[in-house]
Every structure is written in C-alpha cells, then in structure tokens.
Amino acid sequence: xxxxxGKTCIITGAAVGIGRACALRxxxxxxxxxxxxxxxxxxxxxESELRDAGHEVAYWxxxxxxxxxxxxxxxxVAARFGGVHVLVNNAGIAGANKPTHELTExxxxxxxxxxxxxxFFCTKHAIPHMRRxxxxxxxxxxxxxxxxxxxxxxxxxxxxxxxxxMSKTDAMxxxxxxxxxxxxxxxxxRTPMVEHHLRDSGATDIEAACRDVGLLHPLGxxxxxxxxxxxxxxxxxxxxxxxxxxxxxxxxxxxxx
Ligand code: NAD
Numbered sequence: 001x002x003x004x005x006g007k008t009c010i011i012t013g014a015a016v017g018i019g020r021a022c023a024l025r026x027x028x029x030x031x032x033x034x035x036x037x038x039x040x041x042x043x044x045x046x047e048s049e050l051r052d053a054g055h056e057v058a059y060w061x062x063x064x065x066x067x068x069x070x071x072x073x074x075x076x077v078a079a080r081f082g083g084v085h086v087l088v089n090n091a092g093i094a095g096a097n098k099p100t101h102e103l104t105e106x107x108x109x110x111x112x113x114x115x116x117x118x119x120f121f122c123t124k125h126a127i128p129h130m131r132r133x134x135x136x137x138x139x140x141x142x143x144x145x146x147x148x149x150x151x152x153x154x155x156x157x158x159x160x161x162x163x164x165x166m167s168k169t170d171a172m173x174x175x176x177x178x179x180x181x182x183x184x185x186x187x188x189x190r191t192p193m194v195e196h197h198l199r200d201s202g203a204t205d206i207e208a209a210c211r212d213v214g215l216l217h218p219l220g221x222x223x224x225x226x227x228x229x230x231x232x233x234x235x236x237x238x239x240x241x242x243x244x245x246x247x248x249x250x251x252x253x254x255x256x257x
Contacts, residue, residue, distance in 0.1 A: 003237040005030030008081040010074065012064050012122055013091030015042035017191030018141065021225030022088050022232045027055040029233055031086070034077040036062035036122075056081070064091045064118030067125075074125040084129035086236040089119040089140045089163075094197050100154045108155045115159035116166070123170060127179065136179040139235045140167045141228075144187050144251050152201070164247065171245030180244035182235050187251030188213050189223040218253030 009026045013019040014035035020042075027033045027050050037043040040061055047059040058080060060073040078084050095111035096103060119140055130136025145153070146160030167183040174181065188194055194213075195206055203209035214221035231248050234240050249255060 002030035003233055003239065004086070007085040007236065008032045008034065008077065008083055009086035009088065009236060010034040010036060010077055010084060010122070010126065011088040011090055012036040012062070012118065014059075015039040015046060017193060018186070018189060018225045018228045019088070019090040020046055021229035022090060023050070023057075025226070025229040025233050026086070026088075026236060027053075027057060029237070031236070032056040032081045034073075034081065034084075035059045036064065036073060036091070038063050064089075064122055065113040067121045070118075070121040071125045074122070074129065078129045083133045084126050085133055085136055087122055087126040087130075087136070087138045088232055088236070089122050089138065091118055092141060092159075092193075094153055094193055094200075095155045095159075097153050097197065097200050103154065111155035111159050112162075115156070116162045119163055119166060123166075123181075127174065130174075130179045131177055134178060136174075136177075137236050137240070138167075138170065138179065138181040139232050140181070140183045142167070142183040142185050142247075144185055144249070144254050146183070147185055147247070147249070147255050153197075167247075168245045175244055180235075180240070182240075182243060182246050182248060184228060184231055184235070185247055185249045185251060185255070186228050187217050187223055187254040189225055189228060191225060194222070216254060217251065218256060221252065223250065223252060 009031045011023045014023045015037035043059045050057040062073045092115045096107040142163040143160040145157045146164040171181040198209040
C-alpha cells in the first residue's frame with residue numbers, strides 16, 4: 001500500500017527505536033523520509049538501507065535542542081524534496097531517574113531542552129513549509145507518562161505532559177490552515193531507551209525485567225516499535241484528515257484502569 005505517497009516526512013530521533021520503525025514504515029508506505037538524529041553511524045546505516053530498497057531518503061545530523069541546526073536542516077529538507085508535509089517529533093531522552101529532591105537544575109533542563117524545546121524548535125521551523133504546502137501533519141511523541149503519574153523520572157513526566165498540551169494548542173492555532181497536530185502516547189515499548197532505563201533502575205536480567213514491566217500492561221507484554229509506527233502512519237496519512245488535537249494512546253491498556 002502507498003498510504004503516504006507523495007509526502008515528505010521528517011522523523012527526529014530516527015536512528016534507533018521507535019523513530020527507526022516510523023521511518024521504515026513511512027518509507028514503505030510511499031513517503032520521502034528525512035532522518036534527523038545525533039547517532040550518525042546508525043542514522044547513516046538506516047539511510048543506506050532505505051536507499052538500497054529504492055526509497056527517497058536522506059540523513060541529517062541534527063540535535064533537536066539546537067535551534068539553528070534544526071532550522072537549517074528543515075530548510076534543506078524542503079529544498080531537496082520540494083516541501084515538508086509531515087513532522088514526527090520523536091527524539092527524546094529519559095533523563096535522570098532520581099526523585100525530585102535529588103535532581104540538579106542541569107538534569108532537569110537537559111530533559112526539557114530535548115523533549116520540549118526540541119518539539120517547539122522543529123514545529124516552529126516546519127510550519128512555514130507546511131503553510132506553503134497548504135496542509136501538514138505534526139505527530140508528537142508524548143507517553144503514558146504524559147497522561148498518568150509514576151514514581152520515576154520526574155523531568156520526563158513534566159516534559160511529556162507539556163508535549164501533550166503543546167499538541168492541542170498548536171492543533172487549535174493551525175487547524176484553519178489544514179495543519180493537524182496530534183500526540184501519541186506509547187506504553188512501554190522495547191527500545192534502547194527502555195533497556196537503558198531498566199539497567200539504570202538496577203535490573204541485571206533484562207529479559208526478566210522486560211517480562212515484569214510487560215505485566216503492567218493488561219495485554220500482558222511490552223509493545224514493539226512497529227506498534228507505534230503504524231499509529232504514526234495513520235496520523236501522517238490522509239486517513240486521519242479529520243483528526244487533530246487528539247491523543248492516540250497505544251499502551252496495551254496501561255492507562256485504561
Ligand atoms: P530511544 O532512546 O531508543 O531512541 C531515541 C532516539 O532519539 C535515538 O536515536 C537518539 O539518538 C535520538 N535523540 C536523542 N536526543 C536527541 C537530540 N537531542 N537530537 C536528535 N536526536 C536525539 O528512544 P525510543 O524508546 O525509541 O523513544 C522515542 C520516543 O518515544 C521518545 O520521545 C520517547 O520519550 C517516546 N516514548 C518511548 C516509550 C518507550 O517505552 N520506548 C514510551 C513512551 C514514549
């Protein structure tokens with residue numbers, strides 16, 4: 001199927017995990033894909049893999065917390081591919097896993113810089129191109145941690161809550177210009193971020209830790225990156241043309257209680 005044929009999609013944090021799965025599925029569904037990341041080796045490997053499979057793709061080294069870098073790269077994507085139609089604000093970090101009273105200002109700020117300011121910068125500089133195109137879809141990766149609390153990673157919860165409401169506000173602002181903005185709220189998905197988080201929390205047997213975390217979800221297991229990528233394909237495509245300001249929860253039932 002060619003569900004996003006003719007669209008140019010920027011995916012931030014595209015080198016591994018959920019971003020990589022989004023890039024693969026969007027390309028497979030006919031999009032031109034622009035990969036942004038700071039992990040150049042993995043990013044360029046994915047670029048080669050997609051190019052060899054016949055897709056239009058390019059990789060940019062972009063730290064989403066650096067506005068100048070973001071602006072330059074987005075303008076280059078538009079020049080190279082003839083526009084920007086979809087932005088997947090996926091890049092994110094878990095940050096320090098400490099209770100609030102032990103966190104430093106720098107630890108707090110870094111999470112907000114990547115997870116919140118990164119979404120702001122990318123959105124800010126993609127909007128002019130979407131206006132020019134006359135439509136657009138912005139997909140912001142929030143989390144179950146942007147919907148409910150949990151006794152871990154306080155700066156991450158704050159950031160993902162912010163992303164949830166930034167999405168709704170931008171959805172309101174840009175709806176008259178046919179630019180849609182939605183948030184996606186994954187449960188635990190097995191990626192490098194989650195494996196790192198589990199190790200950080202003291203797990204020595206990662207398989208056992210993944211099984212235990214999986215049991216927090218009524219469906220009984222953790223998700224896979226593709227479970228999120230299919231939701232992103234839907235929001236990127238015209239199948240979701242009447243969907244804006246919404247929260248797509250893909251969490252195996254975690255927040256259904
Ligand atoms: P990951 O750590 O496996 O991959 C994140 C990617 O983002 C990496 O390629 C990393 O290099 C990139 N990145 C980090 N900082 C960056 C920066 N400053 N500029 C550009 N790229 C940067 O993470 P993931 O699990 O795939 O998560 C992707 C998104 O989904 C994140 O926003 C995360 O918060 C969110 N999320 C993940 C889960 C989960 O369980 N995995 C659950 C809910 C939400």
